Amino acid sequence: MTSTPPSGVLDRALLLLSLFSMERKRLQLKEFSALSGLDKATASRLLKVLVSWGYLSRNSDGSYSPGPSNLRLASIFRATSNTITRIEGPISRISERVAQTTAFFVRSGEERTCLARDHAYQDFRYFIETGGSVSLAEGGAAAQLLLAFNGTEGEIYDQTRARGYYISRGERNRHFASIAVAMFESDGEFLGALTITGMGADLANENLLSFLPVIKEEVGKAGFLTQPAL
Template sequence: MHGHCLPAMKASRTESRPTPSAEPPRPPSGVLERGIAILECFDEDSLRLPLRDVAERTGLDKATALRLLGVLVRSRMVHRFDNGDYAPGPALLHMGMLYRQTFDIGARLQPALQAVMQETGETVAFYVRDGDERVCLYRENSRNEVRHHVEVGARIPLTAGGSSSHVLRHFTGSETPQAEAIARDGFAMTREERVPQIASVAVPVFDSDGSFLGAVVVIGIAPRQSATAQRRAVQVVRSALQAQGFSSRPPRGWQG
């Protein structure tokens, strides 16, 4: 989905956006594409935007952006404040809840994540693959003052690295430099691969029917995440998953 190692960095280091190019964005052509482009303007660092910023970020002229925003406001996909600013609307929350319910695993998975967080003291998250990105569906943030912070819904390119990216790539048929280690050990470990001072270890999650669901990752600041601590975290994750009816190992003969 998907803040990092210092308390003050909780907001400042949330998933960074690409540096804007010198050229204005090319406006999307279709009406649906334009609406989606408007929704994608919002992120953790831009929860409220005036019309001017929406137009600039999408490449649309203000009149077109205003007309489409009106449609999105009426459908409750976007909320309009009295001062004219716009923000994601309540209908998106409903759609997000439906998306999570399609997996029908949250009621079982959330207690497992909470148990792992309490045992390890670190942030724990569950990611699934969506195209070329990983998306955080569930998480339990560490209560440590110095911690890595994860937001539900955070999207991170699989190519950006991180242990859960390697696990997701491996078990969905994509290449990863950690393929041999994952096949041998059943998990992936990374250290400052994507974010400085952050280390993580990820374990695959399989349902009772053998289907691959995603990856559970334990994330913390590197000084606390020695190789020994990470291997211990793997055992904690596996036990917590098993207690909820999941498996961290593919079934025999699993082909994906």
Template structure:
């Protein structure tokens, strides 16, 4: 049987570092450990074994078990018969509360649908999550050839157009010299290209990156130049709608 590494993932390390440095304060270590267990669940997981949670979090098994008991008492996870764990109903309730309170989907989804219809490419909205970017909303292209990324998927903070927007405009940095939307081709995937622009909220805070993506054979540099004005206008309109 192959041995599994217990080395903490980069994401787990980043979460711990962020918890210790935000505003110069330290959080409660037990809470940090419990949340590291909860956030170790990934898209596509059904149930996750204790051994796998141990590997993903870098915690020892007894610690994971103690944290899981606390999370289970709040209905956030549930232990299944074979000893593994799955997310429970309270997570769904919290997600519904978040979406109801924030209402970002009500603003973003119509914009994505309009862009996808107008350009024939896949339209998406990404936010940053530590050293990764999260696909929050997505409307697929009507074309059969398209990139297969789903809402909830995490992608690297690489040199792609989407990652560049999230990196350059994060925390209100001065970016007057950056010409948006940004276009890149073949960065994350040699077969895909993307063009992205920032969306801001109240106080000029970055909400995320609005993007169009497609295969390099269709979303060429020339095609990107054609759709840049449309994407830029959509980003400005969405910024206004979100209070930016």
């Protein structure tokens, strides 16, 4: 990463938190410093504050990992987000009807986070989990769609915005294909991306496109739109 560390204490601290991922669950000061481009001393002080509030925990070996305060805020988030509760029904019905993995992603910072997924198709080859998130830069159907509907400039994003969906084949994993569909609140506010994913061999583009009316119908029952209000 070592590019430009942001200025602003808060931005820098949140940058440190963003360095964690499911693959990097523990980080030590040296790594924070290297990955963020911040001075050791600076990172050390920020980390100390984050620990004191419980957003980080210090492991016995000196490394850091996310702390219990995150659980607290996640719990409140879950309770506030009626989006989550409302989308869960449509997701399970869609996955039932199309017999593929269905999930819902939102943008959080520079990542896409899974807010909900179906419980039916737990394919170990395509493992997503609620709360799991990966960098938008890694691509994939959900990432492309989230970028497009957050106003990213570029022809490809203009097309995605115009269509309201994005199909990816082997973008993040060569064996899989996905369609991501934009989801809007009934007042037209953009919410996130609903995706259906399966083996590329089983899912030609026309199959993926045939899912569109199913998605529209099911999310519509919960009061969501697949295009901004007219």
